[in-house]
Amino acid sequence: MGTAVHPASTAAASWDAFPDVDAFVDEVLAELTAMTTDGTRPTRPSPRAPLTGAALRKAIMAIWCVCFCGMQWRAIGQLSGIPFGTLFALFARWTRLGLWRRLLDRLRRTWRVACGDTPEPSTVVIDSRTCRSAPSCFARGVDGGKKIRGVKVHIAVEKYGLPLAVDASPANVHDTKGIVPVLRQLVGKGFQGPAIGDLGYRGKRLAKAGEDLGITIQPIARGRDGVFIPTEIAWVVEVVFTQLTKPDVLAFRAGGQHVADLNISIGNDDTVDEQQYELPTLLEGRGGKPVLDTRAERLQ
Numbered sequence: 001m002g003t004a005v006h007p008a009s010t011a012a013a014s015w016d017a018f019p020d021v022d023a024f025v026d027e028v029l030a031e032l033t034a035m036t037t038d039g040t041r042p043t044r045p046s047p048r049a050p051l052t053g054a055a056l057r058k059a060i061m062a063i064w065c066v067c068f069c070g071m072q073w074r075a076i077g078q079l080s081g082i083p084f085g086t087l088f089a090l091f092a093r094w095t096r097l098g099l100w101r102r103l104l105d106r107l108r109r110t111w112r113v114a115c116g117d118t119p120e121p122s123t124v125v126i127d128s129r130t131c132r133s134a135p136s137c138f139a140r141g142v143d144g145g146k147k148i149r150g151v152k153v154h155i156a157v158e159k160y161g162l163p164l165a166v167d168a169s170p171a172n173v174h175d176t177k178g179i180v181p182v183l184r185q186l187v188g189k190g191f192q193g194p195a196i197g198d199l200g201y202r203g204k205r206l207a208k209a210g211e212d213l214g215i216t217i218q219p220i221a222r223g224r225d226g227v228f229i230p231t232e233i234a235w236v237v238e239v240v241f242t243q244l245t246k247p248d249v250l251a252f253r254a255g256g257q258h259v260a261d262l263n264i265s266i267g268n269d270d271t272v273d274e275q276q277y278e279l280p281t282l283l284e285g286r287g288g289k290p291v292l293d294t295r296a297e298r299l300q
Contacts, residue, residue: 108162121158126197127237141170159233176206
């Protein structure tokens with residue numbers, strides 16, 4: 001008897017990144033205007049006229065291509081017709097002024113309000129993940145428990161999984177010490193309330209540091225007999241660490257191996273491999289051929 005074989009669907013994925021480019025550009029322009037109004041984006045004298053209008057929109061789209069697709073600055077400069085030095089200078093200056101952080105904070109507040117919650121969270125979840133890193137990436141250490149040489153990423157998220165504060169330390173720094181800079185970032189944003197973490201955040205020293213900052217550390221057990229237990233909202237931070245691998249995988253598959261300092265493997269290898277198998281549906285379209293949206297022609 002024969003076995004019925006159903007061919008795999010080659011239809012394009014339901015989510016397409018290119019239609020979101022225009023919305024992203026509009027949000028960046030709106031935030032730049034707001035920064036100019038409140039004085040956080042000072043104007044500097046320059047012999048060259050600043051980019052405006054269509055040229056500015058093209059520059060923002062080019063930066064999006066570098067960050068999302070893992071392209072090189074020189075390559076996107078050739079495609080867009082804008083000197084790559086100009087593009088990188090814009091990206092570096094906007095990063096220094098906090099543009100991307102402001103965009104993330106506004107998106108987070110908008111999302112919470114749309115879900116029927118208050119703009120700011122009342123409880124956060126804290127956690128850390130040890131990652132292998134290159135010698136040129138930050139300062140490395142050895143996590144004795146996990147036998148990993150690299151760095152440790154400390155993060156605080158709210159119940160929808162949106163990051164609120166992130167910090168990095170050598171892998172040999174204990175969680176109770178490495179999370180303190182994250183707590184200070186939360187306080188700088190006006191957060192006051194409980195922070196839920198695993199049992200690695202027990203200790204009088206961390207409890208006292210959190211109390212001085214107005215944050216109550218609540219360590220809870222999230223596993224029993226080697227089985228993970230999704231207690232309260234603590235499980236959302238595990239999803240965040242998994243999602244952080246996607247930009248790394250996209251950059252790797254697009255040939256962006258030179259993004260070495262950002263190329264940190266977060267999470268276990270099985271999760272990364274599973275997400276790599278999902279990439280063809282995102283990077284290829286009907287018939288297995290690469291799909292180029294018409295909006296990409298604006299870069300030429």
